[in-house]
Amino acid sequence: MSVQNFSAADVKARCKGYRRRILDISQTVGALHIAPSFSCLELVATCYFGLLKGGTSPDIDDTFILSKGHGSLAQFAVLEDLGVIPSSWLDHYCKPGWPLATHPDYGTPGIEASTGSLGHGLALAVGMAYGDKLRGIDRNIFLVMSDGELQEGSVWEALMTAPSLGIHNIVALVDLNDFQSLGRTSVTLPNFYPMLEKLQAFGWTTTEVDGHDPQAIFSAVENRDPSKPQVVLGRTIKGKGVSYMENVPVWHYRSPNSAEYEQALREIGEVNP
Amino acid sequence: MRNAFADAFYDLAREDERICLVVADITAAAGVASFQKEYPRRFVNVGVAEQMMISMCAGLALRGFIPFAYTIATFTIYRPFEQVRIDCCYQNLPVRLVGVGGGVSYSTLGGTHHAQEDVALMCALPNMTVLAPCDPAETALVTRSCMAVLGPVYLRLGKAGEPTLTANAPDPFRFGKVRTIRPGKDVCILTYGPITQLAFELATRLEHERLIGTAIVSVHCLKPLDEDGIRSVLTSFKTVVVIEEHAPYGGLGPRVKALAWECKATCRLQTFSLKDDFIHVYGTHAELLKAHGLDSESLFHDIASIAG
Numbered sequence: 001m002s003v004q005n006f007s008a009a010d011v012k013a014r015c016k017g018y019r020r021r022i023l024d025i026s027q028t029v030g031a032l033h034i035a036p037s038f039s040c041l042e043l044v045a046t047c048y049f050g051l052l053k054g055g056t057s058p059d060i061d062d063t064f065i066l067s068k069g070h071g072s073l074a075q076f077a078v079l080e081d082l083g084v085i086p087s088s089w090l091d092h093y094c095k096p097g098w099p100l101a102t103h104p105d106y107g108t109p110g111i112e113a114s115t116g117s118l119g120h121g122l123a124l125a126v127g128m129a130y131g132d133k134l135r136g137i138d139r140n141i142f143l144v145m146s147d148g149e150l151q152e153g154s155v156w157e158a159l160m161t162a163p164s165l166g167i168h169n170i171v172a173l174v175d176l177n178d179f180q181s182l183g184r185t186s187v188t189l190p191n192f193y194p195m196l197e198k199l200q201a202f203g204w205t206t207t208e209v210d211g212h213d214p215q216a217i218f219s220a221v222e223n224r225d226p227s228k229p230q231v232v233l234g235r236t237i238k239g240k241g242v243s244y245m246e247n248v249p250v251w252h253y254r255s256p257n258s259a260e261y262e263q264a265l266r267e268i269g270e271v272n273p
Numbered sequence: 274m275r276n277a278f279a280d281a282f283y284d285l286a287r288e289d290e291r292i293c294l295v296v297a298d299i300t301a302a303a304g305v306a307s308f309q310k311e312y313p314r315r316f317v318n319v320g321v322a323e324q325m326m327i328s329m330c331a332g333l334a335l336r337g338f339i340p341f342a343y344t345i346a347t348f349t350i351y352r353p354f355e356q357v358r359i360d361c362c363y364q365n366l367p368v369r370l371v372g373v374g375g376g377v378s379y380s381t382l383g384g385t386h387h388a389q390e391d392v393a394l395m396c397a398l399p400n401m402t403v404l405a406p407c408d409p410a411e412t413a414l415v416t417r418s419c420m421a422v423l424g425p426v427y428l429r430l431g432k433a434g435e436p437t438l439t440a441n442a443p444d445p446f447r448f449g450k451v452r453t454i455r456p457g458k459d460v461c462i463l464t465y466g467p468i469t470q471l472a473f474e475l476a477t478r479l480e481h482e483r484l485i486g487t488a489i490v491s492v493h494c495l496k497p498l499d500e501d502g503i504r505s506v507l508t509s510f511k512t513v514v515v516i517e518e519h520a521p522y523g524g525l526g527p528r529v530k531a532l533a534w535e536c537k538a539t540c541r542l543q544t545f546s547l548k549d550d551f552i553h554v555y556g557t558h559a560e561l562l563k564a565h566g567l568d569s570e571s572l573f574h575d576i577a578s579i580a581g
Binding site (some may be wrong): 009106112113114116119123124125126127128129130132134135153157158160161165182245 | 293314315317319320322324325328329330331332333334335336337338340356358360361363366
């Protein structure tokens with residue numbers, strides 16, 4: 001499921017379409033993680049349409065894990081676009097008898113780990129990467145994590161372990177939107193910052209980029225030091241693309257009403273104007 | 274028991290390259306030491322990081338390996354409970370969680386190292402298989418047999434120095450089935466794990482001092498429970514006793530009582546367990562069990578009066 005020729009403009013256009021798709025879904029359910037999905041869309045889409053190297057065998061495909069499982073709509077929209085999951089599934093998001101719900105479940109096509117509880121993805125990736133190392137399989141594992149997720153102790157166990165085991169093929173892209181459920185991350189835990197130095201001290205190579213700029217994300221990963229695992233801190237805006245959602249905590253888990261929905265569509269604009 | 278596990282593990286791992294061992298700063302001697310020496314890449318010590326240990330195992334399992342996690346039972350399953358629940362059980366992966374020192378085997382290490390509720394917690398998890406062998410020989414058999422389980426397994430071990438109890442067992446070992454390991458006609462003791470040794474002391478006394486023939490049945494598989502086997506015991510004996518080194522909630526005792534009700538058993542049925550309380554006294558394993566009423570003298574009189 002990979003696209004060999006990366007085009008930042010193409011990824012941007014796709015993300016516009018995904019925002020519209022997610023807004024449409026928002027009108028079919030009472031609540032959904034709309035702002036967290038908008039926040040990480042470019043990070044997720046840049047992985048699928050630039051960074052993930054694929055093949056014909058599932059054993060050699062790169063792996064993608066959405067460790068911030070509550071952003072699942074971003075991943076589902078991409079998987080629908082790629083034809084990995086049928087549109088009827090996403091049309092029936094969170095409906096009885098249909099397979100897609102709020103968090104990604106292992107066993108769903110395109111989903112390689114069950115996430116939703118924060119702080120599991122990176123440690124699972126370390127196990128996967130070590131397994132690949134034992135088998136001599138050369139492939140990368142990409143994750144999208146949330147900044148609030150990095151408050152989990154299990155993440156730091158994994159950050160400590162990966163380089164200690166000589167694992168260098170994990171790329172963790174952090175959706176650094178400065179928000180967690182109850183408010184700003186920087187206000188909740190000021191000592192959470194600075195991030196870059198902490199991560200470097202644990203043996204990771206780090207880069208900070210605009211997390212809504214596919215070209216910057218792509219270049220940061222493509223030009224990385226291949227001898228170390230990498231964290232890309234992607235500065236993002238929670239609710240990106242819809243003015244009244246941006247940086248407003250209530251949109252962590254709320255559906256727009258019909259007037260808000262119309263306004264959001266106008267702000268995002270047409271996919272092919 | 275831990276050496277019996279270690280040797281059985283070594284035999285398995287030599288034959289199967291999918292087997293890995295991930296430990297959290299506690300390891301076993303005997304066969305595990307040989308494994309570590311001969312297959313260093315398949316042995317990983319993640320340090321004092323139990324969440325990492327369990328997720329690492331799940332990640333390896335997602336890549337087709339059959340990983341074993343090994344440390345003291347409290348640290349295998351309590352500290353990283355959510356990793357056990359989600360990474361292993363929710364994803365239904367073939368991770369083997371080995372807990373050494375199940376029950377209160379680590380007596381003098383205190384309450385932080387006592388696994389009094391482990392069977393209840395692990396049996397409550399969907400997809401989990403829960404195994405608790407009674408002696409070193411059964412440990413080896415259970416370790417080998419658990420390779421056939423497709424999902425996650427909790428393997429509850431004692432510590433070291435447990436006697437062999439199953440050498441003269443009338444029943445052969447059948448994985449997942451209750452097994453008579455001492456014959457008797459009047460009373461049947463259902464039990465599992467290292468406290469089976471106490472059941473043997475009781476059975477000997479009951480026969481010699483009160484002429485009460487006492488059978489012992491090892492329930493090495495607590496989930497899925499061999500319900501037919503338990504029902505057979507409940508309908509074959511006049512007196513059935515459960516002895517378990519576990520909290521009164523969520524262990525074998527309540528399950529047997531529920532089955533007895535469902536099958537309208539007419540036997541006398543009494544269950545003995547640890548109390549619903551932490552243990553603050555220090556001493557040997559036997560002394561701790563005694564503090565909760567699980568000693569030969571108390572149980573002898575209790576059972577003799579029920580069966581007499």
